[in-house]
Amino acid sequence: MGRSQKEKGNRREREFASIIGGQRIPLSGAAKHVGRAHTGDVTGLGLRFECKARKDGFRTLYNWLDEDGIDALALKADRKDWLVVLPVGRFLQLMGKDPD
Incomplete structure (x- = not known):
């Protein structure tokens, strides 16, 4: 993934987290390396969300x-x-x- 795609993904994750009153999960893309605590992109409303954005x-x-x-x-x-x-x-x- 290129830098601009990563930045776009991070922006969208922050945007969605703000909408639901949740928070972006730090290191979310590294879950397989750092453990389940970093699974998903956003947490809020008692749920974990994986965020996807496409043009x-x-x-x-x-x-x-x-x-x-x-x-x-x-x-x-x-x-x-x-x-x-x-x-x-x-x-x-x-x-x-x-x-x-």
């Missing part, structure tokens, strides 16, 4: 969420657990936090 890599997900009346996506790959994707404002509401 346009999630276009289909955003398009599905933009359909009228859709609150969240339920996604499943063969032999994998279900995933739920929802806008952060809705997530904060469900967690009992004010999304501002």
